[in-house]
Amino acid sequence: MKLDHVAMNRKIAVEILKWEYDSPYDFYNNKLTQETLAEMMDGSYFVITNDLSELIGFFCTGKSAQVPSGKKFKVYEEPLFDMGLGMNPQLVGRGNGYEFCSYIVKVIEEYYHSHSIRLTVAKFNQRAIYLYKKLGFIQVNEFSANFTDFITMVKKPSFYKGLSDTRDNDKA
Template sequence: MTMYQIVPMMQTQAELIANTWRYEGIYAFYDMDQDEEDMAEFLDFKAREGKVFVVMQREEVIGFCSIQLEEEEAEIGLGMRPDLTGKGLGQKFVSYLVHYIIGAYHPERISLAVAAFNKRAITLYERIGFRHTESFDQQTNGSVYPFIRMVLEIKNLSS
C-alpha cells in the first residue's frame, strides 16, 4: 500500500504548484493561473497558514488539500499533480484525505465543490460516498461557471 504524508505547504511548494502544474484539455480550468485572485491567495503564506497542506509520497509532492472547518463540517479543496490524474489513482488519494480529515478534525461531514463539467471527479467522489447536495454558479477564472456541492456524511461511512 502506498503511504502518503500530509504536511503544511511551504512557500516553495506553493510556487511550484502555481507556476508549473498544468492540466490537459478541459482540465486546464484548474490551472492556478486561470484565476488571479485564487492564485494570489494560494501564494500568500498567511492565507494558507493552517489550512493548506501538501500530500507527499516518498519526498515528492503528489497533491494538495485545503481544509476549512465550519462548525461540524470540514470544507475541502484538493488537487492532484497533473501527470498523476486520469490514471486510476484518485480514489486512493481522496480516500486517504477523507480518512486523514476524519482522524485529525472529527467532523460530522466533509464537503467540497466541483465544477459541473468534471464528470471524472464527480464519479470518483460518488464512489467514495459523497452526495450531490446543491448546484450553484461560481465566479472564477474570469467568468461564472456551474458548480456542484457534494457532502460526505461521516456517520454513513462503513470503514
C-alpha cells in the same frame, strides 16, 4: 503507495501554482501571484507526498476550499467541514485518484471525526464527481458562477455509514 501530509511550505506552493492541467481541466490552473501564494501559506493547505517524498498533491480546508461566489447562493450556510484538493497533473487520469482522495478523507475524518465533509466541484468534471460518489459523497447543491456550474457534495462521517446502509436495506 504510502501517503503522508505536512503543512504547505513556500517552495512547494510556488511549484503547485505553476502546475498546468490539460483541457478541459485547465480550468483548475492557477496563476502565481502574491495573493494566491499568501492563501496557500495561510495554514489551511497541506502537501501530500508518497514514500519517496514525491509531490502527489495538496488539500485545503475551510474557506480556502469554498468557491467564494457560492456564498451568495447560500451553499455554505450549513457549518460543515470544507475540503478542497488538487493532484499533481502528471498523475491525473492514471488511476491514482481513489487512493489520493481516500487518504484525504481519512485524514479529515481522523482529525475532525464529528463533522460531515463538503466539497465543491465544477459540474463538467464528471471524472471527479464519479470518484467522489464512489467515496460516499452525495450531491446537495448546485450553483453557477463566472460561466461555470458547480455542485457541492457532502459525505457523512464514517460512523454514519452503517446507519444509512441499514436504512437502504429496509427499503429493498
